[in-house]
Amino acid sequence: MTPYEVLIQVLDQLRSEAPANYTSYHPASNNVEKLNAARAKAFLHLFLKVSFGLLTFLEREPYIIEGTDDGGIDAYYIDSERKVIYFLQAKFRTNEKNFEEKSISPEELLMMDIGRVLEGETTYETGKRYNPKVLHMAKKIGEISDIGRYSYKVVILANATGVTKQKLITLTGGFPVELIDHKTCYAKLLFPLVSGTYYHADELQISLSLSNKSAGAKISYTVATEFTNCEITVIFVPTLEIAKSMFKYRNSILQYNPRSYLGHEGRTVNNEIRQSIENRATNEFALFNNGITILSDETYLNEKIGQKE
Numbered sequence: 001m002t003p004y005e006v007l008i009q010v011l012d013q014l015r016s017e018a019p020a021n022y023t024s025y026h027p028a029s030n031n032v033e034k035l036n037a038a039r040a041k042a043f044l045h046l047f048l049k050v051s052f053g054l055l056t057f058l059e060r061e062p063y064i065i066e067g068t069d070d071g072g073i074d075a076y077y078i079d080s081e082r083k084v085i086y087f088l089q090a091k092f093r094t095n096e097k098n099f100e101e102k103s104i105s106p107e108e109l110l111m112m113d114i115g116r117v118l119e120g121e122t123t124y125e126t127g128k129r130y131n132p133k134v135l136h137m138a139k140k141i142g143e144i145s146d147i148g149r150y151s152y153k154v155v156i157l158a159n160a161t162g163v164t165k166q167k168l169i170t171l172t173g174g175f176p177v178e179l180i181d182h183k184t185c186y187a188k189l190l191f192p193l194v195s196g197t198y199y200h201a202d203e204l205q206i207s208l209s210l211s212n213k214s215a216g217a218k219i220s221y222t223v224a225t226e227f228t229n230c231e232i233t234v235i236f237v238p239t240l241e242i243a244k245s246m247f248k249y250r251n252s253i254l255q256y257n258p259r260s261y262l263g264h265e266g267r268t269v270n271n272e273i274r275q276s277i278e279n280r281a282t283n284e285f286a287l288f289n290n291g292i293t294i295l296s297d298e299t300y301l302n303e304k305i306g307q308k309e
Helices: 003-016 032-052 057-063 096-101 106-110 114-118 132-142 165-171 182-195 239-254 267-278
Strands: 075-079 084-090 151-157 177-179 218-224 229-235
Touching: 003 032, 003 096, 003 182, 032 057, 032 075, 032 084, 032 151, 032 182, 057 075, 075 132, 106 165, 114 132, 114 151, 165 177
Parallel strands: 084 151, 151 177
Antiparallel strands: 075 084, 218 229
């Protein structure tokens, strides 16, 4: 199976996540034109899911604004952590040869009216009004209280053979540009999703219950290593919180897990770990398993948050 064939399967899976009332994602299988249009929208969902960890269809769908009078903007995302607003232009190709060889045209890039939208304009230069989703996007951006801290970035999800990075910036209105061509799509969108290693978050946030922790939630000390001084913090984390974090961040937080090979060999160890939490009503899990080591640039813990325990 080729990478493109795998991509089609993934897009169809993303389409299937849409509720039944989102009929545009569920065309008849013999309606080729509507099926391709649905896969094109699922292509945008793929980017949003892998890049920003938007796991459910209903989380992603509000950011899809492609359609008639979309100002050349297919989707967007407001990243409040990185303080970046992304504008996406994508070209899904309906066969493998075109997906891997056909390039987006300069005229298509010139259609992106990002500058006008950010200046508060509600219409094209011709006077025709942008669609309601574009206007809603502009409204959401205008409501950001610390908008002065944000920057903008254009993501082009298409091939752009022969077009330099500077030309791409010029064609899209002078904004920084990230190009995701077919090779990058396979490597940074498709493979991470298939392998479960997508969504590399800058921060991992976990809420802990401090009940039954008479000595507090943490033990900390500083050690000297051959590289630098390191602060080691031991925190008692409920296994339910680990499950929640794994569901959101997936295996991107376990990329260097020395036990990863046990998924294929020596399954007895993994099964014993699983049984120690699934098949016992008491908490032997805390005794049988030593925990998880996480490496981070910085660690913050705040126990005074206005809530008990």
